[in-house]
Amino acid sequence: SQQGEEDPQALSIQEGENATMNCSYKTSINNLQWYRQNSGRGLVHLILIRSNEREKHSGRLRVTLDTSKKSSSLLITASRAADTASYFCATDSGFQKLVFGTGTRLLVSP
Amino acid sequence: GAVVSQHPSRVICKSGTSVKIECRSLDFQATTMFWYRQFPKQSLMLMATSNEGSKATYEQGVEKDKFLINHASLTLSTLTVTSAHPEDSSFYICSARGRELFFGSGTQLSVL
Numbered sequence: 001s002q003q004g005e006e007d008p009q010a011l012s013i014q015e016g017e018n019a020t021m022n023c024s025y026k027t028s029i030n031n032l033q034w035y036r037q038n039s040g041r042g043l044v045h046l047i048l049i050r051s052n053e054r055e056k057h058s059g060r061l062r063v064t065l066d067t068s069k070k071s072s073s074l075l076i077t078a079s080r081a082a083d084t085a086s087y088f089c090a091t092d093s094g095f096q097k098l099v100f101g102t103g104t105r106l107l108v109s110p
Numbered sequence: 111g112a113v114v115s116q117h118p119s120r121v122i123c124k125s126g127t128s129v130k131i132e133c134r135s136l137d138f139q140a141t142t143m144f145w146y147r148q149f150p151k152q153s154l155m156l157m158a159t160s161n162e163g164s165k166a167t168y169e170q171g172v173e174k175d176k177f178l179i180n181h182a183s184l185t186l187s188t189l190t191v192t193s194a195h196p197e198d199s200s201f202y203i204c205s206a207r208g209r210e211l212f213f214g215s216g217t218q219l220s221v222l
Contacts, residue, residue: 003153042116042203042215043154088153096211097144100154 004089004101012107019076021104023089024069030092032065034074035100037086046074046087079108113137114206116214123194124222131189131217133204139184140206145177148201148216160187194221 004025013019025032034046049056049065049072056063062075076083086105090098115134123129133143141162146154158179159167166179176198178190187206191198203216 003155040201040216040218043213045213095142096205096207097156097159098205098211099156100146102153105151 003099004091006087006089006101006104008104009102010105010107012109013079015079015081015108015110017079017108019079019083019106019108021074021087021089021106023072023074023101025072025089025091025099025101026070027091027093027099029067030094032063032072033090033092033098034061034063034072035088035090037088037103039086043088076106079106081108081110084108113208114204114212114214116204116217118217119215120218120220122220122222125195126193129191129194129219131191131202131204131219133187133189133206133214135185135206135208135212138206138208140187140208141184142207143181143187144205144207145179145187145189146203146205148203150201154203157189162187191219194219196221 006023031050033048035043037043047058047063049063060077065072086103088103089101113136117132143160145157147157148154156169157172160179160181162181162184168174181187199221201218204214
Protein backbone atom coordinates (compact mmCIF):
# COMPACT_ATOMS: atom_id res chain seq x y z
CA SER A 1 0.00 0.00 0.00
CA GLN A 2 1.18 3.50 -0.79
CA GLN A 3 -0.85 4.94 2.03
CA GLY A 4 0.95 7.30 4.37
CA GLU A 5 1.24 6.73 8.08
CA GLU A 6 0.24 9.27 10.67
CA ASP A 7 1.01 9.40 14.33
CA PRO A 8 -0.31 9.54 16.82
CA GLN A 9 -3.50 7.70 15.86
CA ALA A 10 -5.29 9.60 18.60
CA LEU A 11 -4.41 12.67 20.61
CA SER A 12 -6.23 14.09 23.60
CA ILE A 13 -5.31 17.53 24.92
CA GLN A 14 -6.75 20.46 26.85
CA GLU A 15 -7.86 23.73 25.32
CA GLY A 16 -4.98 26.13 24.93
CA GLU A 17 -2.39 23.42 24.43
CA ASN A 18 -0.64 22.79 21.15
CA ALA A 19 -1.30 19.70 19.06
CA THR A 20 1.31 18.14 16.81
CA MET A 21 0.58 15.45 14.26
CA ASN A 22 3.13 13.70 12.09
CA CYS A 23 2.83 12.17 8.67
CA SER A 24 5.22 9.91 6.80
CA TYR A 25 4.84 8.94 3.19
CA LYS A 26 6.51 6.64 0.72
CA THR A 27 6.79 8.20 -2.72
CA SER A 28 8.12 11.37 -4.29
CA ILE A 29 5.57 14.15 -4.17
CA ASN A 30 4.59 17.40 -5.85
CA ASN A 31 2.89 18.64 -2.72
CA LEU A 32 1.46 17.52 0.59
CA GLN A 33 -1.87 18.67 1.93
CA TRP A 34 -3.57 18.54 5.29
CA TYR A 35 -7.31 18.04 5.65
CA ARG A 36 -9.70 18.08 8.54
CA GLN A 37 -12.81 15.92 8.83
CA ASN A 38 -15.51 16.23 11.42
CA SER A 39 -17.22 12.97 12.27
CA GLY A 40 -19.24 11.61 9.36
CA ARG A 41 -18.71 14.70 7.22
CA GLY A 42 -16.74 15.82 4.22
CA LEU A 43 -13.22 17.11 4.10
CA VAL A 44 -12.03 20.62 4.78
CA HIS A 45 -8.78 21.62 3.10
CA LEU A 46 -6.44 23.22 5.61
CA ILE A 47 -3.14 23.88 3.95
CA LEU A 48 -0.94 22.82 1.05
CA ILE A 49 2.84 22.74 1.11
CA ARG A 50 4.83 22.23 -2.06
CA SER A 51 7.79 19.90 -2.31
CA ASN A 52 10.22 22.83 -2.53
CA GLU A 53 8.86 24.44 0.63
CA ARG A 54 9.97 23.57 4.13
CA GLU A 55 7.51 25.42 6.30
CA LYS A 56 4.20 27.14 5.89
CA HIS A 57 1.86 29.01 8.22
CA SER A 58 -1.84 29.69 8.12
CA GLY A 59 -3.41 31.26 11.18
CA ARG A 60 -2.89 28.84 14.08
CA LEU A 61 -1.57 26.15 11.74
CA ARG A 62 2.07 25.48 11.04
CA VAL A 63 3.15 22.80 8.60
CA THR A 64 6.65 21.53 7.98
CA LEU A 65 7.89 19.27 5.23
CA ASP A 66 11.09 17.26 5.10
CA THR A 67 11.33 15.59 1.71
CA SER A 68 14.59 13.86 2.60
CA LYS A 69 12.80 12.03 5.40
CA LYS A 70 9.48 11.89 3.54
CA SER A 71 7.71 13.37 6.51
CA SER A 72 5.52 16.30 7.45
CA SER A 73 4.09 17.69 10.64
CA LEU A 74 1.03 19.76 11.43
CA LEU A 75 1.06 21.95 14.50
CA ILE A 76 -2.13 23.52 15.81
CA THR A 77 -1.35 26.18 18.36
CA ALA A 78 -3.62 27.32 21.18
CA SER A 79 -6.12 24.58 20.43
CA ARG A 80 -9.85 25.02 20.92
CA ALA A 81 -12.63 22.53 21.56
CA ALA A 82 -13.84 23.27 18.03
CA ASP A 83 -10.59 21.82 16.68
CA THR A 84 -11.80 18.37 17.70
CA ALA A 85 -11.80 16.36 14.48
CA SER A 86 -9.79 13.87 12.47
CA TYR A 87 -6.82 15.23 10.57
CA PHE A 88 -5.39 13.64 7.45
CA CYS A 89 -2.32 14.31 5.42
CA ALA A 90 -2.55 13.63 1.71
CA THR A 91 0.23 13.44 -0.83
CA ASP A 92 -0.04 14.48 -4.44
CA SER A 93 2.47 12.85 -6.74
CA GLY A 94 0.90 14.45 -9.77
CA PHE A 95 -2.48 15.18 -11.34
CA GLN A 96 -4.05 15.80 -7.91
CA LYS A 97 -4.57 12.10 -7.31
CA LEU A 98 -4.29 12.19 -3.54
CA VAL A 99 -3.10 9.38 -1.30
CA PHE A 100 -4.31 9.91 2.25
CA GLY A 101 -2.56 9.06 5.48
CA THR A 102 -4.10 6.97 8.19
CA GLY A 103 -5.28 10.01 10.14
CA THR A 104 -5.05 11.40 13.65
CA ARG A 105 -8.15 11.75 15.81
CA LEU A 106 -7.78 14.89 17.90
CA LEU A 107 -9.88 15.51 20.97
CA VAL A 108 -9.62 18.92 22.60
CA SER A 109 -11.30 19.13 25.98
CA PRO A 110 -12.59 22.41 27.38
CA GLY B 111 -20.72 27.91 -1.28
CA ALA B 112 -19.99 24.34 -2.27
CA VAL B 113 -18.32 23.97 -5.63
CA VAL B 114 -18.78 20.20 -5.73
CA SER B 115 -22.20 18.80 -4.97
CA GLN B 116 -22.57 15.17 -3.97
CA HIS B 117 -25.96 13.54 -3.74
CA PRO B 118 -27.47 11.85 -1.83
CA SER B 119 -25.81 12.63 1.48
CA ARG B 120 -27.23 9.51 3.07
CA VAL B 121 -28.87 6.41 1.67
CA ILE B 122 -30.19 3.25 3.27
CA CYS B 123 -30.98 0.32 1.03
CA LYS B 124 -31.74 -3.36 1.13
CA SER B 125 -29.14 -5.93 0.28
CA GLY B 126 -29.12 -6.72 -3.44
CA THR B 127 -30.26 -3.33 -4.66
CA SER B 128 -28.16 -0.86 -6.63
CA VAL B 129 -27.38 2.63 -5.45
CA LYS B 130 -26.30 5.58 -7.58
CA ILE B 131 -24.27 8.45 -6.16
CA GLU B 132 -23.81 11.68 -8.11
CA CYS B 133 -20.92 14.08 -8.02
CA ARG B 134 -21.34 17.43 -9.77
CA SER B 135 -18.93 20.28 -10.25
CA LEU B 136 -21.09 23.38 -9.94
CA ASP B 137 -19.19 26.20 -11.56
CA PHE B 138 -16.29 24.59 -13.31
CA GLN B 139 -15.62 21.81 -15.74
CA ALA B 140 -13.90 18.75 -14.36
CA THR B 141 -12.33 16.38 -16.83
CA THR B 142 -11.19 14.24 -13.92
CA MET B 143 -13.00 13.23 -10.77
CA PHE B 144 -11.91 10.85 -8.06
CA TRP B 145 -13.95 8.48 -5.93
CA TYR B 146 -12.89 7.51 -2.42
CA ARG B 147 -14.30 5.13 0.18
CA GLN B 148 -13.91 5.50 3.91
CA PHE B 149 -14.78 2.86 6.50
CA PRO B 150 -15.52 3.98 10.07
CA LYS B 151 -12.53 5.42 11.87
CA GLN B 152 -10.31 4.70 8.89
CA SER B 153 -8.72 6.78 6.19
CA LEU B 154 -9.93 7.55 2.71
CA MET B 155 -8.98 4.97 0.12
CA LEU B 156 -8.94 5.91 -3.54
CA MET B 157 -11.27 3.65 -5.50
CA ALA B 158 -11.02 5.01 -9.01
CA THR B 159 -10.20 7.92 -11.24
CA SER B 160 -13.07 9.01 -13.43
CA ASN B 161 -12.20 10.60 -16.77
CA GLU B 162 -14.77 12.38 -18.89
CA GLY B 163 -15.54 10.49 -22.05
CA SER B 164 -13.42 7.46 -21.25
CA LYS B 165 -13.35 4.46 -18.97
CA ALA B 166 -12.53 4.93 -15.33
CA THR B 167 -9.23 3.75 -13.95
CA TYR B 168 -9.72 1.54 -10.92
CA GLU B 169 -7.28 1.02 -8.08
CA GLN B 170 -6.00 -2.43 -7.32
CA GLY B 171 -8.54 -4.53 -5.49
CA VAL B 172 -11.58 -2.47 -6.51
CA GLU B 173 -14.10 -4.44 -8.56
CA LYS B 174 -15.03 -2.44 -11.63
CA ASP B 175 -18.17 -4.51 -12.22
CA LYS B 176 -19.27 -3.83 -8.67
CA PHE B 177 -18.58 -0.12 -8.66
CA LEU B 178 -19.69 1.33 -11.98
CA ILE B 179 -18.43 4.79 -12.79
CA ASN B 180 -19.86 6.98 -15.52
CA HIS B 181 -18.38 10.38 -16.34
CA ALA B 182 -20.63 11.35 -19.21
CA SER B 183 -20.21 15.10 -18.99
CA LEU B 184 -17.65 17.61 -17.79
CA THR B 185 -19.70 18.37 -14.69
CA LEU B 186 -21.08 15.01 -13.63
CA SER B 187 -19.65 11.69 -12.52
CA THR B 188 -21.76 8.92 -11.05
CA LEU B 189 -20.79 5.93 -8.94
CA THR B 190 -23.22 3.03 -8.92
CA VAL B 191 -22.80 0.37 -6.28
CA THR B 192 -24.38 -2.66 -7.90
CA SER B 193 -26.06 -5.41 -5.90
CA ALA B 194 -25.02 -3.75 -2.68
CA HIS B 195 -24.27 -5.90 0.35
CA PRO B 196 -23.75 -4.96 4.00
CA GLU B 197 -19.98 -4.99 3.54
CA ASP B 198 -20.39 -2.15 1.02
CA SER B 199 -21.70 0.07 3.79
CA SER B 200 -19.27 2.94 3.91
CA PHE B 201 -18.77 6.67 3.41
CA TYR B 202 -18.17 7.48 -0.26
CA ILE B 203 -16.70 10.82 -1.24
CA CYS B 204 -15.81 12.34 -4.57
CA SER B 205 -13.43 15.06 -5.60
CA ALA B 206 -13.27 17.06 -8.80
CA ARG B 207 -10.21 18.56 -10.37
CA GLY B 208 -10.45 22.09 -11.66
CA ARG B 209 -7.71 24.65 -11.08
CA GLU B 210 -7.79 23.21 -7.57
CA LEU B 211 -9.13 20.00 -6.15
CA PHE B 212 -12.54 20.22 -4.51
CA PHE B 213 -14.27 17.55 -2.44
CA GLY B 214 -17.92 16.72 -2.22
CA SER B 215 -19.59 16.40 1.17
CA GLY B 216 -19.80 12.63 0.99
CA THR B 217 -22.48 9.95 0.93
CA GLN B 218 -23.09 7.61 3.83
CA LEU B 219 -24.31 4.29 2.44
CA SER B 220 -25.92 1.79 4.78
CA VAL B 221 -26.91 -1.57 3.33
CA LEU B 222 -29.29 -3.61 5.44
